[in-house]
Amino acid sequence: MQESASKKAGRDSALALAGSLFARLREGCAADWQAYTRHAFVRRLGDGSLPQACFRHYLVQDYIFLKHFARAYALAVFKSEAIEDMRQSAATLDALLNAEMSLHVRLCDGWGLSEAEMLATPEHPANMAYTRFVLERGLSGDLLDLLVALAPCVAGYAEIGLWLNADPQTRLDGNPYRDWIETYGGGDYLTVARAAVAQLDRAAGHRTGGDPASSARWPSLQLTFSSATRLEVGFWDMGLAPREP
Amino acid sequence: MQESASKKAGRDSALALAGSLFARLREGCAADWQAYTRHAFVRRLGDGSLPQACFRHYLVQDYIFLKHFARAYALAVFKSEAIEDMRQSAATLDALLNAEMSLHVRLCDGWGLSEAEMLATPEHPANMAYTRFVLERGLSGDLLDLLVALAPCVAGYAEIGLWLNADPQTRLDGNPYRDWIETYGGGDYLTVARAAVAQLDRAAGHRTGGDPASSARWPSLQLTFSSATRLEVGFWDMGLAPREP
Amino acid sequence: MQESASKKAGRDSALALAGSLFARLREGCAADWQAYTRHAFVRRLGDGSLPQACFRHYLVQDYIFLKHFARAYALAVFKSEAIEDMRQSAATLDALLNAEMSLHVRLCDGWGLSEAEMLATPEHPANMAYTRFVLERGLSGDLLDLLVALAPCVAGYAEIGLWLNADPQTRLDGNPYRDWIETYGGGDYLTVARAAVAQLDRAAGHRTGGDPASSARWPSLQLTFSSATRLEVGFWDMGLAPREP
Amino acid sequence: MQESASKKAGRDSALALAGSLFARLREGCAADWQAYTRHAFVRRLGDGSLPQACFRHYLVQDYIFLKHFARAYALAVFKSEAIEDMRQSAATLDALLNAEMSLHVRLCDGWGLSEAEMLATPEHPANMAYTRFVLERGLSGDLLDLLVALAPCVAGYAEIGLWLNADPQTRLDGNPYRDWIETYGGGDYLTVARAAVAQLDRAAGHRTGGDPASSARWPSLQLTFSSATRLEVGFWDMGLAPREP
Numbered sequence: 002m003q004e005s006a007s008k009k010a011g012r013d014s015a016l017a018l019a020g021s022l023f024a025r026l027r028e029g030c031a032a033d034w035q036a037y038t039r040h041a042f043v044r045r046l047g048d049g050s051l052p053q054a055c056f057r058h059y060l061v062q063d064y065i066f067l068k069h070f071a072r073a074y075a076l077a078v079f080k081s082e083a084i085e086d087m088r089q090s091a092a093t094l095d096a097l098l099n100a101e102m103s104l105h106v107r108l109c110d111g112w113g114l115s116e117a118e119m120l121a122t123p124e125h126p127a128n129m130a131y132t133r134f135v136l137e138r139g140l141s142g143d144l145l146d147l148l149v150a151l152a153p154c155v156a157g158y159a160e161i162g163l164w165l166n167a168d169p170q171t172r173l174d175g176n177p178y179r180d181w182i183e184t185y186g187g188g189d190y191l192t193v194a195r196a197a198v199a200q201l202d203r204a205a206g207h208r209t210g211g212d213p214a215s216s217a218r219w220p221s222l223q224l225t226f227s228s229a230t231r232l233e234v235g236f237w238d239m240g241l242a243p244r245e246p
Numbered sequence: 247m248q249e250s251a252s253k254k255a256g257r258d259s260a261l262a263l264a265g266s267l268f269a270r271l272r273e274g275c276a277a278d279w280q281a282y283t284r285h286a287f288v289r290r291l292g293d294g295s296l297p298q299a300c301f302r303h304y305l306v307q308d309y310i311f312l313k314h315f316a317r318a319y320a321l322a323v324f325k326s327e328a329i330e331d332m333r334q335s336a337a338t339l340d341a342l343l344n345a346e347m348s349l350h351v352r353l354c355d356g357w358g359l360s361e362a363e364m365l366a367t368p369e370h371p372a373n374m375a376y377t378r379f380v381l382e383r384g385l386s387g388d389l390l391d392l393l394v395a396l397a398p399c400v401a402g403y404a405e406i407g408l409w410l411n412a413d414p415q416t417r418l419d420g421n422p423y424r425d426w427i428e429t430y431g432g433g434d435y436l437t438v439a440r441a442a443v444a445q446l447d448r449a450a451g452h453r454t455g456g457d458p459a460s461s462a463r464w465p466s467l468q469l470t471f472s473s474a475t476r477l478e479v480g481f482w483d484m485g486l487a488p489r490e491p
Numbered sequence: 492m493q494e495s496a497s498k499k500a501g502r503d504s505a506l507a508l509a510g511s512l513f514a515r516l517r518e519g520c521a522a523d524w525q526a527y528t529r530h531a532f533v534r535r536l537g538d539g540s541l542p543q544a545c546f547r548h549y550l551v552q553d554y555i556f557l558k559h560f561a562r563a564y565a566l567a568v569f570k571s572e573a574i575e576d577m578r579q580s581a582a583t584l585d586a587l588l589n590a591e592m593s594l595h596v597r598l599c600d601g602w603g604l605s606e607a608e609m610l611a612t613p614e615h616p617a618n619m620a621y622t623r624f625v626l627e628r629g630l631s632g633d634l635l636d637l638l639v640a641l642a643p644c645v646a647g648y649a650e651i652g653l654w655l656n657a658d659p660q661t662r663l664d665g666n667p668y669r670d671w672i673e674t675y676g677g678g679d680y681l682t683v684a685r686a687a688v689a690q691l692d693r694a695a696g697h698r699t700g701g702d703p704a705s706s707a708r709w710p711s712l713q714l715t716f717s718s719a720t721r722l723e724v725g726f727w728d729m730g731l732a733p734r735e736p
Numbered sequence: 737m738q739e740s741a742s743k744k745a746g747r748d749s750a751l752a753l754a755g756s757l758f759a760r761l762r763e764g765c766a767a768d769w770q771a772y773t774r775h776a777f778v779r780r781l782g783d784g785s786l787p788q789a790c791f792r793h794y795l796v797q798d799y800i801f802l803k804h805f806a807r808a809y810a811l812a813v814f815k816s817e818a819i820e821d822m823r824q825s826a827a828t829l830d831a832l833l834n835a836e837m838s839l840h841v842r843l844c845d846g847w848g849l850s851e852a853e854m855l856a857t858p859e860h861p862a863n864m865a866y867t868r869f870v871l872e873r874g875l876s877g878d879l880l881d882l883l884v885a886l887a888p889c890v891a892g893y894a895e896i897g898l899w900l901n902a903d904p905q906t907r908l909d910g911n912p913y914r915d916w917i918e919t920y921g922g923g924d925y926l927t928v929a930r931a932a933v934a935q936l937d938r939a940a941g942h943r944t945g946g947d948p949a950s951s952a953r954w955p956s957l958q959l960t961f962s963s964a965t966r967l968e969v970g971f972w973d974m975g976l977a978p979r980e981p
Contacts, residue, residue: 068329068332071323071332071336072323072324072326072332072631075320075321075323075324075332075335075336075339076320076321076324078316078317078320078323078339079317079320079321079324079381079876080876080877081317082876082956084313084343084347084365087313087316087317087320087343088343088344090320091316091320091336091339091340091343091344094320094323094336094339095336095340098329098332098333098336099333099336102329120329124718126616126617126620126721126722126725127616127620129620129623129624129718129722130616130617130619130620130623133619133620133623133624133626133627134619134623136324136623136627136630136631137623137626137627137630140626140627140630140875141562141626141814141815141817141878142815142878143876143877143878143881146878206952207952207953207956208952208953209944209951209952209953210951210952211952216944216945217941217942217943217944217945217946218942218943218944221817221942228614228619231616232616232619235616317876324631325631325632327631327711369963371861371862371865371966371967371970372861372865374865374868374869374963374967375861375862375864375865375868378864378865378868378869378871378872379864379868381868381872381875381876382868382871382872382875385630385871385872385875386569386570386572386633386807386871387570387633388631388632388633388636391633451707452707452708452711453707453708454699454706454707454708455706455707456707461699461700462696462697462698462699462700462701463697463698463699466572466697473859473864476861477861477864480861558819558822561813561822561826562813562814562816562822565810565811565813565814565822565825565826565829566810566811566814568806568807568810568813568829569807569808569810569811569814569871571807574803574833574837574855577803577806577807577810577833578833578834580810581806581810581826581829581830581833581834584810584813584826584829585826585830588819588822588823588826589823589826592819610819626814
């Protein structure tokens with residue numbers, strides 16, 4: 002399906018992307034970005050055709066993923082120089098640990114998955130590759146490197162949610178994944194994603210100045226973003242193949 | 247002044263120290279611990295004789311200190327393996343960033359110190375020595391090393407507050423430092439300190455087993471605790487000498 | 492093929508494993524260890540039947556792997572408390588950066604692969620999963636956690652080399668992978684592996700005392716070792732599937 | 737003493753400073769830099785009037801300092817993206833661990849100080865402040881932040897050595913500190929310092945582009961350099977006051 006330019010512009014505007022570093026990085030790996038945000042896993046969430054075993058497999062790994070993402074935001078607090086930046090990352094950490102992970106536990110409970118079961122499941126290599134890549138990028142680089150590695154997940158999920166909500170193939174009635182679609186396509190999550198897009202621009206302002214794409218760090222930043230995007234593709238691939246790792 | 251054994255036991259009981267790792271570490275550097283918790287700066291807070299310039303100097307450096315302590319708790323979140331441990335350190339981070347630092351700004355405001363002024367003040371070497379020692383210990387070691395480095399501050403301030411409240415030399419009426427004494431000698435702070443003492447024991451349970459003092463790591467843990475205690479002494483010394491660094 | 496107990500004992504003795512932490516960790520994940528050290532990739536190196544495209548694919552990824560392994564040994568230097576430990580990890584770092592990587596470049600050159608080509612190849616997710624897991628384990632844990640994460644590679648390759656040298660299925664004459672077999676089955680590499688096994692025991696002595704398997708950290712240490720072993724299996728799997736990542 | 741502009745230009749030229757980031761950072765904290773490189777401790781090394789107890793005190797703390805500086809270069813290896821950068825920092829690490837520390841042990845031996853004695857001496861707070869500041873800066877920031885924090889020591893000692901060699905107040909005959917002066921004023925050390933100045937420029941090229949002083953990071957980089965310079969002043973102050981910490 003080829004969507005119209007005006008619909009795409011509407012989503013970009015909803016995410017407040019115009020001129021953002023996130024928009025520029027996304028354009029720099031357009032094919033990978035498309036493979037991630039329009040992945041078969043996503044489409045089959047939208048039309049409800051995803052096998053439930055795939056979704057359960059994804060949910061369990063995503064719980065482990067969230068734990069490491071929370072750790073990455075803790076690292077962002079540590080790596081901040083300004084108190085304002087510390088506060089923003091600490092708020093995200095709090096939201097992940099105390100809201101999103103609890104929501105996740107309730108969601109999984111509805112699918113018959115207990116928290117103990119999730120924590121006892123071995124971590125899939127695709128999960129390890131992504132989470133450890135992000136954490137290590139944050140430790141070997143600076144705050145900007147870390148936030149760039151985090152961006153494909155945080156802002157990408159909002160883009161996926163907005164797209165699914167707008168896509169004529171999406172079916173909400175009777176869709177077992179309706180909660181998921183409405184969460185990531187909803188206003189609360191959009192607020193989270195816009196804050197992340199803005200935080201990335203602010204960090205770039207401190208670390209590269211106003212035009213990151215023309216800075217000496219650009220190739221390295223783009224590589225980090227593109228790598229994280231491909232690791233998101235691997236995460237969806239894992240979701241479609243619910244075998245033991 | 248020689249206080250009675252029963253008073254000391256009452257304070258230990260208030261801090262829930264019996265058998266704790268914190269109690270054992272404190273005994274392992276008794277002279278340094280006494281030098282820290284009974285420092286002239288502390289005594290002169292208690293009787294109100296501390297020159298106000300000293301207190302202002304301390305307040306400004308303590309604000310910078312709190313920022314780095316918040317970063318250390320963020321690091322503790324990153325270094326945690328269990329979600330329960332992540333949540334506890336994230337709660338302390340939140341309390342530091344969003345309650346204690348705001349309280350501090352209000353307290354300083356009462357002393358005519360603006361937040362901008364505090365952030366523009368050069369960090370004193372005694373402050374750098376202490377905060378960077380703690381952070382680096384956390385990065386080169388594990389979660390237990392980090393929590394041991396943090397303990398003299400968190401639990402020591404409660405002990406100082408309890409002692410000042412009990413000490414006959416303490417004068418609250420008309421004491422310009424009454425707020426400070428009542429904050430650290432009060433029930434809310436005691437709750438914070440008891441939680442830190444318990445967290446330290448739990449981390450030791452995971453990393454050394456039930457008897458840390460007989461583990462192979464003991465000399466290293468004691469050295470970390472003793473070093474941090476001496477750096478607290480240096481922090482009070484700095485408070486008494488309100489020159490530019 | 493079922494090999495005799497005496498042959499196995501000979502290899503263990505060559506690696507100086509009796510009573511070592513490495514031996515104990517290896518036993519704790521025997522099936523994973525077998526899957527790694529007797530992997531089809533290894534067997535086909537031994538009998539020379541491995542497609543050359545697989546070996547080239549492996550060589551390129553292994554070059555990227557070595558770079559991150561060198562970084563992990565640099566991290567081990569940073570995380571050491573004793574100068575002797577710093578010196579041992581620095582020697583391994585030097586060997587990796589200045590001997591093994593140069594050897595690798597020459598070996599690859601013989602297979603028509605230039606260093607520039609290798610550095611321009613995208614890193615495979617299986618490679619990222621393994622290397623970043625090791626580095627992150629080293630940053631979130633202590634020196635012992637890091638050395639445990641490194642052990643399956645360092646000591647496992649020696650075990651593989653010794654086994655291939657002893658295996659009747661191995662064919663050296665005309666085997667295009669003879670250099671590889673003789674390198675990892677040779678005395679120089681055995682010396683490297685024995686030093687790593689001994690370093691691991693020394694670090695455990697400092698961090699858990701003389702009986703790590705009965706320490707509170709054992710489940711976590713075993714999980715790190717088992718995870719790294721499974722990531723080695725994933726690395727061989729990648730070698731057998733020489734597609735673009 | 738007011739030295740001539742031509743002498744100063746000669747030293748700058750020896751250090752290859754023209755247009756370097758190091759030269760620019762040094763100018764940005766000229767008074768602190770003067771306080772460090774022309775400190776009374778330095779002058780009294782030059783004319784031989786420094787009390788020997790001061791020098792012994794300095795030597796012992798400097799041994800502990802070198803250990804942590806070696807750890808900082810290990811961290812620089814970990815934080816490097818390019819193999820060339822890894823190799824340069826690994827070479828410095830090797831030089832520190834295997835040449836400079838051994839030289840130091842021999843030098844101390846001549847002053848009746850054993851390595852065991854040095855390692856048993858408590859680390860002075862001025863030492864902790866400096867070394868932990870550098871290490872923590874490297875962990876919270878990126879490779880450039882770390883190299884900027886290291887620069888005042890590496891390049892400053894060469895400048896001090898060159899200045900002492902040129903200063904008419906310096907007396908070499910019968911000066912008990914002659915070895916020290918000739919080491920840091922000699923060609924071998926100059927080569928080390930020039931390499932560090934060049935490495936800093938290369939890292940800045942990767943992380944800020946060709947004109948770091950006009951980059952958004954400049955205030956933060958200058959603050960790191962100025963802070964490290966003041967911590968060097970504190971290190972000399974410590975040397976002049978050979979009491980127990």
